Amino acid sequence: MQNITVLGSTGSIGKSTLDVVARHPERFSVFALSANSSHESLFAQCVKFRPRHAVMLDPEAAEILSKRLLEAGIETEVDCGVRALEKIASHPDVHTVMAAIVGAAGMPPALAAARAGKRILLANKETLVMTGELFMTAVKEHDATILPIDSEHNAIFQALPQHYSGDPDSSGVRRILLTASGGPFRARDKATLANVTPEEACKHPNWSMGRKISVDSATMMNKGLEVIEAHWLFGADADRIRVVVHPESIIHSMVEYVDGSILAQLGNPDMRTPIAHALGYPERIESGVGSLDLFSVAKLHFEEPDFDRFPCLRLAFHALRAAGAAPTVLNAANEVAVQCFLEGKMRFTDIPVMIEAALEGIQAGRPDDFDAALEIDRQARLFAQNWLSGNS
Ligand code: NAD
Ligand code: MG
Numbered sequence: 462m463q464n465i466t467v468l469g470s471t472g473s474i475g476k477s478t479l480d481v482v483a484r485h486p487e488r489f490s491v492f493a494l495s496a497n498s499s500h501e502s503l504f505a506q507c508v509k510f511r512p513r514h515a516v517m518l519d520p521e522a523a524e525i526l527s528k529r530l531l532e533a534g535i536e537t538e539v540d541c542g543v544r545a546l547e548k549i550a551s552h553p554d555v556h557t558v559m560a561a562i563v564g565a566a567g568m569p570p571a572l573a574a575a576r577a578g579k580r581i582l583l584a585n586k587e588t589l590v591m592t593g594e595l596f597m598t599a600v601k602e603h604d605a606t607i608l609p610i611d612s613e614h615n616a617i618f619q620a621l622p623q624h625y626s627g628d629p630d631s632s633g634v635r636r637i638l639l640t641a642s643g644g645p646f647r648a649r650d651k652a653t654l655a656n657v658t659p660e661e662a663c664k665h666p667n668w669s670m671g672r673k674i675s676v677d678s679a680t681m682m683n684k685g686l687e688v689i690e691a692h693w694l695f696g697a698d699a700d701r702i703r704v705v706v707h708p709e710s711i712i713h714s715m716v717e718y719v720d721g722s723i724l725a726q727l728g729n730p731d732m733r734t735p736i737a738h739a740l741g742y743p744e745r746i747e748s749g750v751g752s753l754d755l756f757s758v759a760k761l762h763f764e765e766p767d768f769d770r771f772p773c774l775r776l777a778f779h780a781l782r783a784a785g786a787a788p789t790v791l792n793a794a795n796e797v798a799v800q801c802f803l804e805g806k807m808r809f810t811d812i813p814v815m816i817e818a819a820l821e822g823i824q825a826g827r828p829d830d831f832d833a834a835l836e837i838d839r840q841a842r843l844f845a846q847n848w849l850s851g852n853s
Contacts, residue, residue, distance in 0.1 A: 462490050463740075466514075466549045468570050469561035470494040471502035473671045474584045474610065477732045478559050479506060481740055481748055489740065493549035495562075500526040507537045513554075514538050516545040518566075546570040551577035557740070560585045561610070563673050564796050565838055568592060572831065575599040582739045584610040586690045590792040592834045593693035594827075607694065608739035613639050613687055614694055615735035616713035616726035623743075627696040637697050638715035638723065639687060640707040641766065642667050644678040647708060651770045655810045659803045667710040667730045676799045680812050681766070685777020686795075689788050692781055699781045704774065706764040711753065729753050772813035776820065786825035786837045793841035794819035801849055811852070819844045 465482065469475045475496075482489045493514035496503045500522040507515050507530055515530070515537045517523040523541035530537050540548070550558050550570040558574040559582045560567055567585035572592075574581050576599055583589070588596055600607055609615045617639075618625075622632050629635075645664050646654060662679040663672055670678070677683035688702050705715075713735075715725040728734045729750055737748030768775040773795070780787035794816040801807035807815070819841050828834035 463488060463556045464490050464492040464554055465557045465559065466493040466495075466552070466555050466574075467491065467559045467561065468495050468546060468550060468567065469497075469559075469563065469585075470506055471496040471499045472561055472563060473669065473674075474561035474732060474736070475559070478561065478582075478736050478740075479510065481733050481737045481746075483509075484747055484749060485740075488746070492552065492555050495546055495549060496522075497562075498522040500529070504529050504533075507535055508533065511535065512537055514540065514549050514552075516540050516542075516549055518542065518546070543569055547573035550574040551579070553577075556580060557582060559610075559736075560588065563587075563671055565591050565792060568596075568831075572596065572599060575605045576603050578603045578605045580606045580608065582610050582736070583607050586611055586686050587792055587796075589690045589693045590686050591789050591838060592828070592831060593689065593788065595831055595834060597693050608742055609690075609694055610732070610735050610739055611687060611690060612730070612732060612735050613714040614690060615738055616640075617691065617695060617716055619726045619738065620714070620716040620724035621695070625695070629695070629697050629701060633719045634697070634716055635701075635719045636717040637691055637695060637702045638705050638717060639684065639691060639702055640705050640710070640712050640714050641681065641684040642678065642710045643706045643708055643764070643766075644681060644683075646679055646770075647706065654770070655808050657809045659805070662802070662809060666708070668732075672803055673796070673799055676802060676812075677795070680773040680809070681771035682773035682777060682795050682799075682812070682816075684766070685774045685780075686792070688774075688777055689781050699778055704766045706766050707762065708764075709758060709761055711758055711761060727753060773816065776813060776816055780820065783820075785827040786823065787820055789828060789834050789837045790819050790823050790825070790841040791816060793838040794845045797842050797845035797849075807849065815845055815848050815852075818848050822848075 491510040495516040498519040527539035551573040560571040561584040568588040663675040710730040733748040780791040798812040
C-alpha cells in the first residue's frame with residue numbers, strides 16, 4: 462500500500478489525482494490532503510478518502526473544516542500553515558507526494574518532500590523555474606525521486622530511455638520537441654490582444670485547468686516555464702529544446718534522437734494519463750481515460766511558435782539563457798502579473814511588459830540557497846507591484 466499526500470488536492474490536478482487514486486483502493490491510501498482555503502471541497506474529500514491529516518493554509522478555513530469533521534465524526538487531524546504543509550510532505554509514513562499547489566507557494570512543501578527523500582509527483586513547475594538548480598541538488602542529495610506530471614514532461618520522460626542519465630549526449634538525444642497547443646489566442650490578431658478578458662483567457666481549447674495556468678497558456682508563458690522545467694528535469698540546454706505548436710494537443714511531446722528517430726507520446730488531453738503513469742510507475746495502471754480515436758482526430762498540425770505575438774515565450778528562453786536570478790524573477794513577476802490581470806488591474810498585453818521590466822530592473826546574482834531565492838522572489842514581487850502603481 463502506497464501512502465500518498467496530495468498537496469493542492471482541491472485544484473484541477475489534485476482532483477484528477479484523487480480520481481485516479483479512487484480507482485485503486487488496493488494500491489493507494491490517502492495519508493494527507495491540503496488546500497489553500499476551500500474548506501467545503503476539502504471537507505468533501507476528507508469524507509470520501511478519510512485521510513489521517515488535512516492541512517489548510519488559511520487558519521480560519523482550517524477551524525471551520527475541523528469543526529465540520531468533528532461534527533461528522535471523522536477523525537482526520539486538521540492543521541494550518543506552511544509548516545504543517547511541510548510536515549505532511551515529509552512525514553515518515555508518506556511514500557509519495559503529489560506536488561500540485563499552484564505557484565511559488567508550492568516550493569517549500571515540495572522541498573520538504575525532497576529533503577525527506579520522497580517520491581515526488583511534480584506538477585508544480587514553478588518550483589523548478591524558481592529554484593531549479595537548488596531543488597535538483599536537494600533531490601539528488603536526499604535520494605528523492607521526481608516523476609513529472611506536466612503532460613509534456615511526462616511524455617518526454619516516457620520517450621527517453623528508461624534509465625536516462627540526465628545527459629542528452631550520452632543517450633543519443635538530439636533535441637526535445639516540446640509541444641504547445643498555442644492556447645486560446647493562437648490564431649488571434651495581435652492588435653486585439655490588449656482587450657481580451659480573463660474569461661476569454663481562461664477558456665482553453667483543449668484542457669480544463671486552474672486559472673493561473675490557463676492565463677499562462679494564453680500568454681504562452683506556460684510553455685516558457687515548461688522550457689525551463691525541461692532544462693532542469695532532463696539536463697537539456699535552451700538550444701536543445703524546441704517548442705512545436707500543435708493545436709490538437711494529441712502529441713504531448715517528443716524526443717528526437719541522433720539517428721533521426723522521433724519518439725512521441727500520444728493520448729487524449731486528460732491529465733489523468735500522466736498522473737496514473739506517475740502513480741503506477743514503473744507499472745501501468747488504469748486512469749479512467751478512454752482510447753484515443755485516431756480516426757476522428759484524423760489530422761495533426763504543427764506550427765512554429767510566434768515569439769512576436771507571444772513575448773512571454775521569448776522572455777522565458779532569455780531567462781533560461783541568462784540564468785542567475787533571471788528565472789526566479791521571471792516566475793515571481795509573472796505570478797503578480799497574472800494575478801493583476803485576473804483581477805482586472807492589468808491589460809493582457811502588459812503582462813510581458815511588466816515581466817521584462819522586472820528582468821531588467823532587478824540586479825541580483827545566482828541564488829546560493831533557498832533563502833536567497835526567496836529573497837529574489839520577494840524583490841521581484843515588490844518590483845512588479847511598484848511597476849503596476851507607476852503604470853496604472
Ligand atoms: P488550481 O488553481 O486548480 O489548484 C491549486 C491548488 O493549490 C488548490 O488545491 C489550492 O487550494 C492550492 N493552493 C493555492 N494556493 C495555495 C497556497 N498559497 N498554499 C497552499 N495551497 C495553495 O491549479 P492547477 O491547475 O491544479 O495547477 C496546480 C499546479 O500544477 C500548477 O503548478 C500548474 O502549473 C501545474 N499543472 C497543472 C496542469 C493542469 O492541467 N491543471 C497541467 C500541468 C501542470
Ligand atoms: Mg503542460
